[in-house]
Amino acid sequence: MGIGSALSAARSMLRPRTAADVDADRPHWAARAEDVKNRLVGGALRRLHWDLRLQPFHGYGSAHEVRVLAKVLYASPRTAADFHDQPVHDMRTVAVRGWRNFTSQVAPHRTVHILLGDQEFTVRADRSGIVDATLEISLEPGVHQAKLWTVPGNEVTADITVVPPEARxxxxxxxxxxxxxxxxxxxxxxxxxxxxxxxxxxxxxxxxxxxxxxxxxxxxxxxxxxxxxxxxxxxxxxxxxxxxxxxxxxxxxxxxxxxxxxxxxxxxxxxxxxxxxxxxxxxxxxxxxxxxxxxxxxxxxxxxxxxxxxxxxxxxxxxxxxxxxxxxxxxxxxxxxxxxxxxxxxxxxxxxxxxxxxxxxxxxxxxxx
Known part of the structure; x- marks a missing residue:
């Protein structure tokens, strides 16, 4: 960096932040309202001793990097740890009407552990409870299963499709x-x-x-x-x-x-x-x-x-x-x-x-x- 660029950067850092700067950094009011709702509802569910459950999604990757996707949710203590980890041909645990899939409460910013192959990773869900993690790991082509959990006992598995290098x-x-x-x-x-x-x-x-x-x-x-x-x-x-x-x-x-x-x-x-x-x-x-x-x-x-x-x-x-x-x-x-x-x-x-x-x-x- 040249002297002129360095001085400009320094002046920018020293310049008092304006109201416009603060407004630009603030999330949209709807996002702030949703964050408040998630905190209040999440706190109430924790007081009722609701537990965390993971809903795994199908990820993908190459021989050296994979993308793991999941969602962290609250569930009643009666909900099985693998409730969201059922095979597609099992009709017993699937909501009959679509609206039931929209009534769950997300758990934002939770730490999630991932075991893939012989390597363990620690990632964090976003403000919507979504885990979207890109992991550097060497895997053979084919479908692999990643194990995900927040605490011991609520493990689920997520399919990861590793595309063969010969695919064109x-x-x-x-x-x-x-x-x-x-x-x-x-x-x-x-x-x-x-x-x-x-x-x-x-x-x-x-x-x-x-x-x-x-x-x-x-x-x-x-x-x-x-x-x-x-x-x-x-x-x-x-x-x-x-x-x-x-x-x-x-x-x-x-x-x-x-x-x-x-x-x-x-x-x-x-x-x-x-x-x-x-x-x-x-x-x-x-x-x-x-x-x-x-x-x-x-x-x-x-x-x-x-x-x-x-x-x-x-x-x-x-x-x-x-x-x-x-x-x-x-x-x-x-x-x-x-x-x-x-x-x-x-x-x-x-x-x-x-x-x-x-x-x-x-x-x-x-x-x-």
Whole structure:
């Protein structure tokens, strides 16, 4: 650092902090209100002798680094330590209605221990009770199990998919209206689907499981990542839906619906953009097949990612919503435009379901018949 730069930095440090500086550092009022609520409710639950429970999520990584995801929650003393650690085919412990997944109370800033392989790590949950830890560790390709606990006796296990180094193609898939019919982002229907509808009544988009299975056969080492703006609260329901309908297993990258440092709600497009960039950094040798729908921001987000990383996008596949879905989504019957790049750019295809997308890939020579 030069003398001039050093003097400027010193003056900046010595300058009295203004009201604007303080306001810029303060979290949004909604986040502050949520923090107060969490302290009051958490204190009351502790006085009632409620315990901490961990809800593990499916993580991912490479041979030298993995991402572990989980959530710290309060639970009554009668709640089994492994309540959130059930296999996807076990229907006994899953809430029947979606709203039950939103009634739990998070436990912010708790210390969480992680045992992965023969190494133990100590991390800390954030203000929303979310554990999102990147750990440096050498693991063989395949699915590993990380053991997580806050205190001895409440251990759970989280799946960690380590992608093999020979993988050259990966799949990133949206969930809502791409693999599952939900008619988001209509506020009333979104509420109905998330909080009321019985999980077994959610409808699969025709042909999409078959399309993904065919892609898996075409690319045997292909990692599959499900990227959605849905809340972590519905992770068990989404995981079970994917399993019941024959979709390939893989990590789910969801988000927290609560307030943030800067606003009342988290930005869905920012979450997806940030997640795509993390995947690009984690797997620089993988070209991604990006699958979404034209009911939200997927076409523009995927196009922007392809502009930034033209060498990391294999294809963009967009499921076109039906006319009723378009009308409910946008108030118009006009579907969103999907750009189709020519030359050496990634191929972008749009079709109403998985059957038609598969046929389009075959016509373009991207899939065997």
């Amino acid at each position: 193609v990966g799949l990133v898939s949206d969930i809502d209206d791409t693999v599952m019919v939900t008619w988001l982002p209509r506020p009333l229907l979104a509420f109905w689907n998330a909080f009321v509808v019985h999980q077994s009544s959610r409808q699969v988009v025709p042909g999409m499981p078959m399309l993904y299975q065919r892609l898996m056969r075409e690319h045997p080492h292909m990692p599959v990542v499900y990227l959605s703006t849905g809340a972590w609260n519905v992770f068990p329901v989404l995981k079970r839906f994917l399993y019941r309908n024959g979709y390939p297993d893989g990590p789910l990258l969801l988000t927290d619906w609560g307030p943030t440092h800067t606003g009342f709600f988290r930005s869905g497009p920012e979450h997806k953009t940030r997640s795509l960039e993390r995947l690009a950094a984690a797997y620089p040798d993988i070209r991604w097949i990006l699958v979404g729908d034209d009911g939200q921001h997927d076409p523009s987000l995927y196009a922007a990612f392809a502009e930034r990383h033209p060498d990391l996008v294999e294809e963009v596949l967009i499921r076109q919503l039906t006319e009723p879905e378009q009308l409910l989504a946008h108030g118009t019957l006009r579907p969103l435009a999907v750009s189709r790049r020519g030359g050496d750019g990634p191929l972008a295809l749009a079709a109403p379901d998985g059957h038609a997308l598969l046929a389009a890939l075959q016509r373009h020579g991207k899939m065997s018949r």
